[in-house]
Amino acid sequence: MSSRGLRSSTAERAEGTCARCTIPHMVRAMNRLSAGWRVGAAAAALAVLCGGQALDTNDWFPLGSLSQYSSARDLDSTVARTVLEMRFAGDAEFTPVGISHGNVGIVPGDLDSHLAALRRDPSLLEPLARNYAELHPDAEAIEEIRLRRRIHQLENGRAVGEPTFEDVALLPVAGAGDPEGETAEAGS
DSSP, X not given: OOHHHHOOSSTTEEEEEOTTOOSEEEEEOOOHHHHHHHHHHHHHHHHHHHHHHHHTOSTTTTSSOOGGGSSOOOTTSEEEEEEEEEEETTOSSOEEEOOSHHHHXXXXXXXXXXXXXXXXXXXXXXXXXXXXXXXXXXXXXXXXXXXXXXXXXXXXXXXXXXXXXEEEEEEEOSSTTOTTOHHHHHTO
């Protein structure tokens, strides 16, 4: 078939050649619908990007401002770290539990970004207790789970003195260390 047979008689088609070959290719002009949805998609993406910047939220990652990287820290301020603690059956004291996928199924940044919601509704900690029980089947039953912020005072960029603690959420756990619910049924 010759290139002459591929030509269209309409003004929408023009003949051109590819940079890598000498075979003529047919190029079609874009219709209004095609151009419209492309312009609309670009405008929507720009609106989301600008909205994430204007609202100053990390919830729209990666389109938000990523505020943790947007400015320098004062070397004489405070720095806080989220700490997860659990009180196990038979223990009077809380035990610190590492926040990781392998330990409770979540990383610290996921908790840090939801501290306000966890303050309002401590029941959001229940999945962490269930995850811990599933990942550590030989552990004692969890009676309480507590989320705190450990706050260190900095002087010239170094931690000084003892840290202070701020309680974020406390949740009594019923049967979290017992996935089948045998303990709850035995006590009835």
